[in-house]
Amino acid sequence: MSKVKSLADLRKMRDDLQTKVSLREKSDNPEKMVQVKVSMATCGIASGAKEVMNHMIEEMDSQAIDAIVTQTGCMGYCYAEPTLEVTLPNNNPVVFGHVDNKKATEIIEKYIIRGELVDGIIPVNYETVNENKNE
Amino acid sequence: MAKYKNHILVCAGTGCRASQSEEIVQNLDKEIVENSLENEVQVVRTGCFGFCEKGPVVKMVPDNTFYVQVTPDDAGEIVAEHLVKGRKVDRLLYTDPETKKRISESKDMGFYKKQIRIALRNCGFIDPENIDEYVAREGYSALGKVLTEMTPEEAIKIIIDSGLRGRGGGGFPTGLKWDITRKVESDQKYVVCNADEGDPGAFMDRSILEGDPHAVLEAMAINGYCTGADHGLIYIRAEYPLAISRLKIAINQAREYGLLGKDIFGTGFNFDVELRYGAGAFVCGEETSLIHSMEGLRGEPTVKPPFPSERGYKGKPTNVNNVETYANIPVILLEGAEWFSSIGTDKSKGTKVFALAGKVNNVGLIEVPMGTTLREVIFDIGGGIKDGKQFKSVQTGGPSGGCLTEKHLDIPIDYDSLLACGSMMGSGGMIVMDEDDCMVSMAKFYLDFTVEESCGKCAPCRIGNKRLYEMLDKITEGKGTIEDLSHLRNLSNVIKDTSLCGLGQTSPNPVLSTMENFWEEYEAHVKEDKCPAGQCKALMKYIIDAEKCIGCTLCSRVCPVDAITGDKKVAHVIGQETCIKCGACYEKCKFGAIEIK
Numbered sequence A: 001m002s003k004v005k006s007l008a009d010l011r012k013m014r015d016d017l018q019t020k021v022s023l024r025e026k027s028d029n030p031e032k033m034v035q036v037k038v039s040m041a042t043c044g045i046a047s048g049a050k051e052v053m054n055h056m057i058e059e060m061d062s063q064a065i066d067a068i069v070t071q072t073g074c075m076g077y078c079y080a081e082p083t084l085e086v087t088l089p090n091n092n093p094v095v096f097g098h099v100d101n102k103k104a105t106e107i108i109e110k111y112i113i114r115g116e117l118v119d120g121i122i123p124v125n126y127e128t129v130n131e132n133k134n135e
Numbered sequence B: 001m002a003k004y005k006n007h008i009l010v011c012a013g014t015g016c017r018a019s020q021s022e023e024i025v026q027n028l029d030k031e032i033v034e035n036s037l038e039n040e041v042q043v044v045r046t047g048c049f050g051f052c053e054k055g056p057v058v059k060m061v062p063d064n065t066f067y068v069q070v071t072p073d074d075a076g077e078i079v080a081e082h083l084v085k086g087r088k089v090d091r092l093l094y095t096d097p098e099t100k101k102r103i104s105e106s107k108d109m110g111f112y113k114k115q116i117r118i119a120l121r122n123c124g125f126i127d128p129e130n131i132d133e134y135v136a137r138e139g140y141s142a143l144g145k146v147l148t149e150m151t152p153e154e155a156i157k158i159i160i161d162s163g164l165r166g167r168g169g170g171g172f173p174t175g176l177k178w179d180i181t182r183k184v185e186s187d188q189k190y191v192v193c194n195a196d197e198g199d200p201g202a203f204m205d206r207s208i209l210e211g212d213p214h215a216v217l218e219a220m221a222i223n224g225y226c227t228g229a230d231h232g233l234i235y236i237r238a239e240y241p242l243a244i245s246r247l248k249i250a251i252n253q254a255r256e257y258g259l260l261g262k263d264i265f266g267t268g269f270n271f272d273v274e275l276r277y278g279a280g281a282f283v284c285g286e287e288t289s290l291i292h293s294m295e296g297l298r299g300e301p302t303v304k305p306p307f308p309s310e311r312g313y314k315g316k317p318t319n320v321n322n323v324e325t326y327a328n329i330p331v332i333l334l335e336g337a338e339w340f341s342s343i344g345t346d347k348s349k350g351t352k353v354f355a356l357a358g359k360v361n362n363v364g365l366i367e368v369p370m371g372t373t374l375r376e377v378i379f380d381i382g383g384g385i386k387d388g389k390q391f392k393s394v395q396t397g398g399p400s401g402g403c404l405t406e407k408h409l410d411i412p413i414d415y416d417s418l419l420a421c422g423s424m425m426g427s428g429g430m431i432v433m434d435e436d437d438c439m440v441s442m443a444k445f446y447l448d449f450t451v452e453e454s455c456g457k458c459a460p461c462r463i464g465n466k467r468l469y470e471m472l473d474k475i476t477e478g479k480g481t482i483e484d485l486s487h488l489r490n491l492s493n494v495i496k497d498t499s500l501c502g503l504g505q506t507s508p509n510p511v512l513s514t515m516e517n518f519w520e521e522y523e524a525h526v527k528e529d530k531c532p533a534g535q536c537k538a539l540m541k542y543i544i545d546a547e548k549c550i551g552c553t554l555c556s557r558v559c560p561v562d563a564i565t566g567d568k569k570v571a572h573v574i575g576q577e578t579c580i581k582c583g584a585c586y587e588k589c590k591f592g593a594i595e596i597k
Helices: A007-026 A042-046 A049-062 A101-114 A129-134 B014-018 B021-034 B072-085 B131-136 B141-149 B152-162 B174-183 B204-211 B213-227 B241-256 B287-294 B323-335 B337-341 B374-381 B415-420 B439-453 B459-476 B482-498 B502-506 B509-517 B519-527 B554-558 B584-588
Strands: A034-039 A067-072 A084-087 A094-096 B006-011 B041-046 B058-061 B065-067 B190-195 B231-237 B261-264 B269-278 B318-322 B351-358 B364-369 B391-396 B403-405 B429-434 B542-544 B594-596
Touching (some): A007 B006, A007 B131, A007 B141, A084 A101, A094 A101, B006 B021, B014 B021, B021 B041, B021 B072, B058 B072, B131 B241, B141 B213, B141 B323, B152 B174, B152 B337, B174 B213, B174 B318, B190 B213, B190 B287, B190 B323, B204 B241, B204 B351, B213 B231, B213 B269, B231 B241, B241 B269, B269 B287, B287 B318, B318 B323, B323 B337, B351 B374, B364 B374, B403 B509, B439 B459, B459 B482, B459 B502, B482 B509, B482 B519
Parallel strands (some): A034 A067, B190 B318, B351 B429
Antiparallel strands (some): A034 A084, A084 A094, B006 B058, B261 B269, B351 B364, B391 B429, B542 B594
């Protein structure tokens, strides 16, 4: 453990350590960030949802995108697993199906960064209890 | 470094630990390893979340799911359901008592809606035993900024402009106190952190020290720089073992990083902190007593002036501040005086932490902006009175404060308005009472405490409080007279005026304020031999309603002193001379034939 010898030292240290708590800080204001929910029921996990989730986290982290990636239960699109739901700030959620690592990268680069739609969107034809509550 | 995608924050404050939060952490860790998630999920022991009523609390990040009353056995389900399958464990969510809906995030809970957390900003957020997490939250940046970019005068000016006042109870402007100590010339000065939290039912300072010890250390170092002291002492009661152990860890970590010790931030400024343990005497929260206790003398107060800022520890200028006051300092210096003074009321800025206790639904630790009303605190945050009973009174300021009633519920909480209605801010204890609480007994309870805690140095406090207690005891025993009430008031005023220190000067407050607000209750005790709340046993009578009694003999069989007589199938009678008012017959009677009068 090195000593902090100046304010610059401390600031550098803080920047390096930021990741330790950034997940907690971000989660306090989720509506201002990109929210990604990965469907992680048995079918999702079997189709590789876990790898996709890790890939999303690493990829967005390396591109410094403020995002929260969480796992969620079965969304019901078992034919299209792995599925993930992306909510951009002030936008309606969009669900993508058949997502592998390659597709995930495409979603990040096209949809999350530039807002362009990509193939593989599953039309949303449901509403959740949470949405009803907010209305 | 492993990149965790989930954090599980588990409250490791004294309250939640007492309900097995440490076992929860261990079980979670075990389950996580079993599911091979150890590189993805981090379990963090944090400080107090405040929602002690429903502890132990476990918060899942990043989806912010807030689980309450978790048991060690729930760990498996949390990992299997929440982490592996992404399904919330519904039965562990908080249920809103009014709408009966389950609430998943803390920000949607009534308990948290009106709170602003400044002093508690890191409590329940970081691991208090890990300095890195504190640094990641801008920790020690305020110290760095002050040491490298400001003169002591400039830093003190920010504190003065922020309007921060002492959170220990007195409410003296903190910046001004620092400036007075700074101006005194001396070869050696000290800064002291008063962590001798003694009010019954109060645990604000303990929670801050347990949840964010570095904030206090950082603020003390800033205080040292501003006043010209290189030595800090924390006077903490020995009955706070968890706070002590976390402080020790924090001090060692800060020393390793060079944030305490010699030549901090390469500026030539030296500062170090040591701990001093108190034996838990209430009077040692008074600053002169505290200083004497640290010097190895008896914990007794001395006359002020001289104030500690002129002549304190070992006769040197000493600045004493309370834990919560210190916890506010680093944020103020980072965010600025204007930001802080924009919160609160005209003369009381910022927020105040309260330990909400008594007959409210949500007992816990809360932090609200100054100016929040008692009604908001008790009914919105506290969730109202337990078991649907009637609110009667709220006691603020502990044994030094007074009790407030229904008519005070809408006054904004700040130093001055509480004083104006006969109570005080105090250090932040807040005890709520309902219709079943007798105000005379309440005053007696506090007097019992002050009689125990009086150091005995001055006669008004040592003898006077004892006499007050005896009079109150007489009244609750049903032997009081109307003259006793005027004696009670006169003696109270004399004690207030003539006692040496804050303990005696405020100890009659519970008596005076209950007399002021609940005079009719005192009168009922002495004139009608009645305790309206039905709490004073000596004034209660158990009577059997002859019409309702069918003579089942159950009551006479449960009576431990054979006070109940009567034949089978004939109404029974309680012999009042023998009756010890234990209530056993009352609880057993199936016909509601026994009444309390």
